[in-house]
Amino acid sequence: MRTGFPNAKPGMVIGLLGGSFDPAHEGHVHITHEALKRIGLDRVWWLVSPGNPLKARQPAPMPARIAQARRMLKDDPRVVVSDIEARLGTRFTADTIARLQELYPGVSFVWLMGADNLAQFHKWDRWREIMERVPVGVLARPGSGLKARLSVAAQVYRGNRVARGENLAHRNGPAWVFVNVPMSAASSSEIRAKGQWKP
Template sequence: MNIGLFFGSFNPIHVGHLIIANTMATATDLEQVWFVVSPQNPFKKNKSLLHEFDRFDMVERAISDNTRLKATDAEFHMPRPSYTIDTLVRLLEKYPQHTFRLIMGEDNLAQFPNWKNHDKILEYVGLYVYPRPQAAPHAFVEHPAVRFVPAPLLDISATYIRDCIRQGRSIRYMVPDVVEEMIIRKKFYV
């Protein structure tokens, strides 16, 4: 199976994540998209990061009605911070029957050369890149292992959603109803 890997904190998962994942699963040769919930991003120190099990639960609830989307806790049992290359190697070893592609926003390409073993990521799985507003120039436009996928330009962020929650503003339509219900019920981000 050809699988796209969509890494992120998903703190919380929102409609922007879901639209990108669904676009990748339906407008490319990917048969599934796996949300790789990251316990700790090596580039982020986020004090408002919910426990990984809560974020994983929100992702599972958000995608429960779509068989093309799946959540994975692959990084939960790895050293932290988790590095994408290490997770990819583990997944490639565990699922040799699958082909993987890394899904990434174009805004991450300028910093991609700073990632641990970024050249191996390109060699092992390659990138499926979706457009992002204000993406910085990068050197990957013609790279044979990088495929640019037309997708809606969305400028929704988990940071904005968390700020809305703290300020008592509505997050309706920015997150799935089941996620909003869970956030309210468990008093996340207040």
């Protein structure tokens, strides 16, 4: 594997949690640990994005966001914080997943997202391609459960919903699960609004 890219062996199941992580907070850590436990993942990679195409405001510098993410994880060996999208030069999730599948033959990937993202997933570039390429684990977020369950993506793929998280990891897309987890109300936008994030 190329320098700066995470290690993974064929047969492993890797959860991918993408986002600006501006800043990373205990909510990210919480859903990561829940995904590891409930979906049967070997590792989770945090894909710290260069920027979010759906947001006008651009995030803090990448080194500051990566450093904060690593502090939040406290050296958990099961979680890798990566700037892989910047290294790959990919801007959209569908492209990132396609490149990872090329680079890591034999590795199974699961896309992870909070329920708040599922509610607006149909606005993502080539969202159907993402659903077709990899299984998707959706983790409950405060105030987003009903919106997520009634979302365009949930309706289009209602026949592909899996009842339990542990049944997801070795499936091909399209397959998704909604995982009810104890919730954290932490929010990057609230942390920034309160002036608690000084990159």
